[in-house]
Amino acid sequence: MSDMTSPPKQSFKFSMLLYDSRYRGITIQIFVLVMVLGSLGWLAGNAATNLAALGKPLRFDFLGDTASYDISQRLIDYKSTDSHGRAVLVGLLNTLLVAFMGCVAATILGVIGGVLRLSNNWLVSRLVAVYVEIFRNIPVLLWIFVCMFTITAIAPQPRDFRGDNATASMLLNDSVAVTNRGIYLPEPLFSRPLGDLNLGIFNMSIELLVLLVVLFGGVYAARWNNARANRIQVETGDRPDTTWANVAIIVVPLLAALLAMGFHIGKPELKGFNFKGGVNMSAPLIGLWLGLTLYTTTYIIEAVRSGIQSVSKGQSEAAFALGLRPGRTMSLVILPQALRVIIPQLISQYLNLTKNSSLAVAIGYMDLVSTLGGITLNQTGREMEAILMLMAIYLTISLLISAGMNWYNTRVKLVER
Amino acid sequence: MSNTLSFVRTEMLPQKTPPASSVGLQGWLRENLFSSVGNSILTLLTLGFLALILSNILPWVLFGIWDAGSLTECRAMFAERYADGREYACWAVVTDRWDQLIFGYSFGNLHEGLYWRPIVGLALILLALSPILYPNLPRGLYIATAASIFLYPWLIWGGSIWGPLTLALCIIAAVFAYRAVAKEVSSLIAIPASLLVLGVLVFFAMSPVSSGLNAVAPIELQPVPSREISGFVLSITIGIVAIVASLPIAVFLALGRQSNLFIVNKLSTGFIEIIRGVPLITLIFVATILLKYFLPSSVNLDPVVAVMVLVTLFTAAYIAEVIRGGLAALPKGQYEAADALGLTYWQAQRQIILPQALKISIPGIVSNFISVFKDTTLVSIVALNDPLGISNAIRSNSDWNGIVWELYGFIAIVFWIFCFSMSRYSMSLERKLQTGHR
Numbered sequence: 001m002s003d004m005t006s007p008p009k010q011s012f013k014f015s016m017l018l019y020d021s022r023y024r025g026i027t028i029q030i031f032v033l034v035m036v037l038g039s040l041g042w043l044a045g046n047a048a049t050n051l052a053a054l055g056k057p058l059r060f061d062f063l064g065d066t067a068s069y070d071i072s073q074r075l076i077d078y079k080s081t082d083s084h085g086r087a088v089l090v091g092l093l094n095t096l097l098v099a100f101m102g103c104v105a106a107t108i109l110g111v112i113g114g115v116l117r118l119s120n121n122w123l124v125s126r127l128v129a130v131y132v133e134i135f136r137n138i139p140v141l142l143w144i145f146v147c148m149f150t151i152t153a154i155a156p157q158p159r160d161f162r163g164d165n166a167t168a169s170m171l172l173n174d175s176v177a178v179t180n181r182g183i184y185l186p187e188p189l190f191s192r193p194l195g196d197l198n199l200g201i202f203n204m205s206i207e208l209l210v211l212l213v214v215l216f217g218g219v220y221a222a223r224w225n226n227a228r229a230n231r232i233q234v235e236t237g238d239r240p241d242t243t244w245a246n247v248a249i250i251v252v253p254l255l256a257a258l259l260a261m262g263f264h265i266g267k268p269e270l271k272g273f274n275f276k277g278g279v280n281m282s283a284p285l286i287g288l289w290l291g292l293t294l295y296t297t298t299y300i301i302e303a304v305r306s307g308i309q310s311v312s313k314g315q316s317e318a319a320f321a322l323g324l325r326p327g328r329t330m331s332l333v334i335l336p337q338a339l340r341v342i343i344p345q346l347i348s349q350y351l352n353l354t355k356n357s358s359l360a361v362a363i364g365y366m367d368l369v370s371t372l373g374g375i376t377l378n379q380t381g382r383e384m385e386a387i388l389m390l391m392a393i394y395l396t397i398s399l400l401i402s403a404g405m406n407w408y409n410t411r412v413k414l415v416e417r
Numbered sequence: 418m419s420n421t422l423s424f425v426r427t428e429m430l431p432q433k434t435p436p437a438s439s440v441g442l443q444g445w446l447r448e449n450l451f452s453s454v455g456n457s458i459l460t461l462l463t464l465g466f467l468a469l470i471l472s473n474i475l476p477w478v479l480f481g482i483w484d485a486g487s488l489t490e491c492r493a494m495f496a497e498r499y500a501d502g503r504e505y506a507c508w509a510v511v512t513d514r515w516d517q518l519i520f521g522y523s524f525g526n527l528h529e530g531l532y533w534r535p536i537v538g539l540a541l542i543l544l545a546l547s548p549i550l551y552p553n554l555p556r557g558l559y560i561a562t563a564a565s566i567f568l569y570p571w572l573i574w575g576g577s578i579w580g581p582l583t584l585a586l587c588i589i590a591a592v593f594a595y596r597a598v599a600k601e602v603s604s605l606i607a608i609p610a611s612l613l614v615l616g617v618l619v620f621f622a623m624s625p626v627s628s629g630l631n632a633v634a635p636i637e638l639q640p641v642p643s644r645e646i647s648g649f650v651l652s653i654t655i656g657i658v659a660i661v662a663s664l665p666i667a668v669f670l671a672l673g674r675q676s677n678l679f680i681v682n683k684l685s686t687g688f689i690e691i692i693r694g695v696p697l698i699t700l701i702f703v704a705t706i707l708l709k710y711f712l713p714s715s716v717n718l719d720p721v722v723a724v725m726v727l728v729t730l731f732t733a734a735y736i737a738e739v740i741r742g743g744l745a746a747l748p749k750g751q752y753e754a755a756d757a758l759g760l761t762y763w764q765a766q767r768q769i770i771l772p773q774a775l776k777i778s779i780p781g782i783v784s785n786f787i788s789v790f791k792d793t794t795l796v797s798i799v800a801l802n803d804p805l806g807i808s809n810a811i812r813s814n815s816d817w818n819g820i821v822w823e824l825y826g827f828i829a830i831v832f833w834i835f836c837f838s839m840s841r842y843s844m845s846l847e848r849k850l851q852t853g854h855r
Binding site for chain 2: 019024025027028029030031032033036043046047049050051053119120121122123124127133134136137138139140141142145146149153355356358359361362369373377383384387390391394395398399
């Protein structure tokens with residue numbers, strides 16, 4: 001009987017690697033690992049042989065060479081005598097710029113559109129549905145081309161603004177010029193400038209730094225003020241009104257700082273063949289931004305719609321029973337709960353938009369692909385390094401975005417339940 | 418007692434018709450468009466907006482010219498027909514070049530009379546998909562599905578039919594090898610063994626056998642070089658190849674990502690996340706620029722095939738996530754029941770898990786197909802001639818220099834018809850599966 005309760009000790013046999021489920025997993029994993037490493041090694045070996053045959057060993061020192069091409073749309077200082085590395089940085093910032101602008105615009109339009117899609121006004125909800133179906137089922141590259149072409153074909157040329165019988169005129173009190181080369185916006189200028197802070201890679205304007213410090217100080221003080229109001233409310237039951245005090249705490253120091261630095265607005269002016277001064281958003285940037293926004297908005301509309309529909313009807317009925325108006329019901333009751341469904345879809349749309357911004361290369365916006373994977377690659381002939389770097393940078397951006405949004409997502413979840 | 422009840426009606430009153438303001442057209446308008454002041458304003462604003470857009474676009478579309486030889490002819494006809502001096506659509510470019518946009522150079526202008534090949538190919542694909550998309554159809558159609566995998570490339574690329582047929586025979590032989598080894602030795606050894614058999618057959622036996630068969634019975638189509646496959650035929654071919662070839666890869670990746678085996682799990686997850694983290698255009702660059710470095714210098718790589726390989730890997734990562742969703746959505750009892758029956762892992766996957774998981778993944782796979790189909794426009798960036806690439810070529814012709822909207826409009830409409838119908842199908846399927854499954 002004792003044999004029944006304690007099974008006989010088995011010695012290890014070679015066949016157990018295949019037939020014993022305890023060891024089989026290890027066999028399979030080792031087999032897979034060997035196969036994968038073998039194929040990767042084969043690919044890498046081929047690449048090493050081929051690159052050596054061409055005399056192009058894997059080296060990244062081309063990033064230090066002179067770029068010698070111009071980038072008109074840029075966020076940091078750059079001239080054609082700078083290095084390829086700096087050109088890549090300019091391109092990366094341009095990618096991030098258009099991705100950020102696109103995400104913000106698509107979110108705003110998408111939320112508005114998603115709410116309108118569920119409007120009880122038949123015409124409005126149909127119109128949004130038609131918009132979604134039209135824009136979603138046509139490739140985004142086509143939309144980018146269409147937006148780009150619309151700008152270059154329909155907007156007036158800079159020379160149309162010239163002379164006494166100009167056919168085009170600037171908007172908003174001569175401060176905004178819409179031309180087929182881009183949009184020129186007024187820029188903030190300071191008559192008593194504080195100079196720039198050299199951060200090594202780029203120069204940070206000290207005025208902006210001062211304004212940011214003042215703004216954050218104001219927000220921090222306003223939060224302290226709110227905490228004080230909470231304390232008083234807990235002690236006495238009366239909450240002092242903080243609205244105006246908070247507005248004053250934030251706005252007054254900001255205005256004072258602006259006045260002290262002599263803030264004024266610099267308008268773009270027509271000089272020579274083009275506008276000078278002001279902030280320039282080049283036509284490719286606007287075309288790409290519009291195209292990406294219009295396309296991604298449709299997905300966000302659907303995300304918002306499904307999110308709102310996922311909130312049970314009882315919630316809105318309860319809110320109406322409490323006497324909340326439809327607008328307040330939406331913003332206070334339904335949207336906060338719908339966010340749980342919306343945010344994950346929003347994350348993937350932000351990721352898609354950022355990745356789709358690589359289509360900039362098709363219309364000549366100098367983003368990461370156009371600089372690193374385009375001109376730099378063609379000038380230096382470093383295909384392997386350039387494309388691997390390109391993929392690594394995009395992978396990093398994607399992972400960062402999804403990590404950040406997932407962090408936000410968990411916070412939303414915790415707040416809710 | 419009885420005098421306390423003053424009046425009790427003994428017969429029913431006839432039903433009154435509802436007030437005129439709540440039925441019919443008037444009622445509908447009132448409820449759906451003018452239910453409140455705000456709604457009325459919204460309606461009027463929307464109507465104004467619509468009127469503005471349509472009044473600008475519709476005349477341009479409708480008064481366009483369909484028969485002209487060039488843009489200058491179109492402009493002359495506008496001036497002749499309409500006194501207002503405005504320009505309307507010159508649809509003549511579509512009449513002139515639609516065959517190039519749809520069939521590309523390969524089946525359009527260069528080789529007259531080859532239209533039937535992509536058309537038959539597409540019909541074959543639709544026939545092949547029908548048993549998967551509409552489960553009520555007879556099972557026998559799966560033979561068409563299997564056949565079309567080999568016949569579609571033959572129809573597009575041309576050449577001898579014996580090449581695809583011997584490849585099919587090699588695969589059938591490998592399947593028999595798998596069965597035999599699995600029965601005699603072990604199903605675990607059978608997988609590498611059958612792959613080995615397949616590799617040996619493909620590398621050593623395929624080309625002599627197919628050329629021998631071709632010498633005996635030459636059944637050949639006029640070969641079409643990959644570079645000449647263009648237009649919507651190129652988009653559809655890339656899309657179909659990507660989806661069909663990526664499905665098996667995606668199933669293994671999804672199973673790998675769900676697996677308990679540490680190394681398998683991490684490898685699958687890493688592959689999926691890396692591919693999903695980079696834009697498709699960088700993978701297309703890899704295909705056209707880098708892939709030749711990763712292969713021995715003796716291999717002469719076709720750019721279209723290289724793009725198809727990378728688009729396939731890209732699609733596989735996305736579909737793997739869809740299938741993983743399907744696997745995760747299955748009730749746990751299904752897995753436990755399979756274990757309780759004593760099925761091995763592969764038996765359980767094949768008989769119980771995958772049929773159900775794949776079935777609920779079909780809508781997701783269809784929407785992935787839609788996005789791959791739309792993404793095929795990216796190949797125009799690397800100078801392959803998808804419809805957008807062809808539209809550039811048409812524009813560089815002096816006859817049609819300066820024409821933009823008409824070409825974009827035509828391409829957009831074709832894409833829209835394909836994608837919209839597929840998304841409608843996917844949605845209806847989703848609705849059907851929701852009630853069927855839960």
